[in-house]
Amino acid sequence: xxxxxxxxxxxxxxxxxxxxxxxxxxxxxxxxxxxxxxxxxxxxxxxxxxxxxxxxxxxxxxxxxxxxxxxxxxxxxxxxxxxxxxxxxxxxxxxxxxxxxxxxxxxxxxxxxxxxxxxxxxxxxxxxxxxxxxxxxxxxxxxxxxxxxxxxxxxxxxxxxxxxxxxxxxxxxxxxxxxxxxxxxxxxxxxxxxxxxxxxxxxxxxxxxxxxxxxxxxxxxxxxxxxxxxxxxxxxxxxxxxxxxxxxxxxxxxxxxxxxxxxxxxxxxxxxxxxxxxxxxxxxxxxxxxxx
Numbered sequence: 001x002x003x004x005x006x007x008x009x010x011x012x013x014x015x016x017x018x019x020x021x022x023x024x025x026x027x028x029x030x031x032x033x034x035x036x037x038x039x040x041x042x043x044x045x046x047x048x049x050x051x052x053x054x055x056x057x058x059x060x061x062x063x064x065x066x067x068x069x070x071x072x073x074x075x076x077x078x079x080x081x082x083x084x085x086x087x088x089x090x091x092x093x094x095x096x097x098x099x100x101x102x103x104x105x106x107x108x109x110x111x112x113x114x115x116x117x118x119x120x121x122x123x124x125x126x127x128x129x130x131x132x133x134x135x136x137x138x139x140x141x142x143x144x145x146x147x148x149x150x151x152x153x154x155x156x157x158x159x160x161x162x163x164x165x166x167x168x169x170x171x172x173x174x175x176x177x178x179x180x181x182x183x184x185x186x187x188x189x190x191x192x193x194x195x196x197x198x199x200x201x202x203x204x205x206x207x208x209x210x211x212x213x214x215x216x217x218x219x220x221x222x223x224x225x226x227x228x229x230x231x232x233x234x235x236x237x238x239x240x241x242x243x244x245x246x247x248x249x250x251x252x253x254x255x256x257x258x259x260x261x262x263x264x265x266x267x268x269x270x271x272x273x274x275x276x277x278x279x280x281x282x283x284x285x286x287x288x289x290x291x292x
Contacts, residue, residue, distance in 0.1 A: 006034040008103045009111040013068040016145030018075050020113035023143050025076035026152045030181045034086040037072045041065040043093045065091050079152050097131035104136035111141040134273050139291045154256040157185040161248050161260045162222050168261040171291040175259040176230040185234045189251050190219040191244035215239045245279040252286045262292045
C-alpha cells in the first residue's frame with residue numbers, strides 16, 4: 001500500500017548526513033510514513049574493498065556501522081518529539097548509491113546528505129547524492145549541511161521551478177503537496193528562456209510587458225489544476241526572463257524547500273538530470289527535492 005511506502009535516508013555518520021536524517025524524519029512525520037535509515041559497510045570481495053585486510057577490520061566496520069545506525073535512529077526520534085515515528089534501520093553491504101537506488105524502487109522518497117566526508121564516501125568513487133538523484137526511481141531530497149542550523153525548523157515558502165513542459169508536472173504536484181503539508185506559501189518561478197539573453201528590456205517596454213503577460217498566463221495554466229486540488233495553498237507567481245537556476249537559487253535563499261523536475265523542457269531523453277537541476281544540486285543552500 002502507498003501508505004506503507006517509507007521515506008528512506010542514507011547516513012554515514014557525518015554532520016550533513018545526520019541533518020538529512022532529521023529532515024527525513026520530519027518529512028516522514030508530516031506524511032505519517034515509516035522511516036528507513038540505511039548505512040553501508042565494506043565486506044570482503046566487494047569492488048573497492050582493499051585486498052588483504054584482516055578479518056577483524058570488517059568486524060570493526062560492522063560495529064561502527066551499527067553505531068551509526070543507532071545514532072541516526074536517536075537523531076530521527078529527537079527530530080519529531082511527541083510523534084510515534086516508525087523507524088527501521090538497515091545495514092547494507094553494497095555501495096551506498098547502489099543500496100539507496102535499489103531501495104528507491106519501493107520508497108516514496110529517498111533523502112541524502114551532501115558534502116559527506118566519511119570513509120564510505122572516500123572508498124567508493126563518485127558522489128552519492130549525484131548518483132542517487134540521477135538513477136533513483138522516486139523523488140530524491142538532497143540536504144546540504146547547514147552548520148548551527150536546525151534543519152527541521154527552517155521557515156519560509158516552498159519554491160518550485162515551472163518551465164511549462166510535461167517534465168515539471170510531477171514536480172508541481174509535489175510542491176503543492178509539500179506546501180499544503182507545511183502550511184506555507186508556494187512560490188512558482190517561471191523563466192521563459194533557458195538561454196541567457198544578452199540584453200535587458202527597459203521598464204515599461206511594450207514587448208517585455210506583452211511577454212510577461214503571455215508567460216504569466218502560461219504559468220497560471222500550469223498551476224490551475226494543481227491549485228484546485230490544494231485550495232488552501234497561497235501561490236506567488238514569479239516570471240523572469242532567463243537564468244532559471246539563478247532565479248530559483250535566489251528565491252530559495254529564504255525558503256524551507258526547493259522543488260524541481262529532474263529534466264527540463266530542453267533535456268534529451270538520455271539526460272536523466274537537466275543542467276538547471278545539476279547546477280542547483282551544487283549551489284543551493286536549502287533542501288532540494290528532485291522529482292522525476
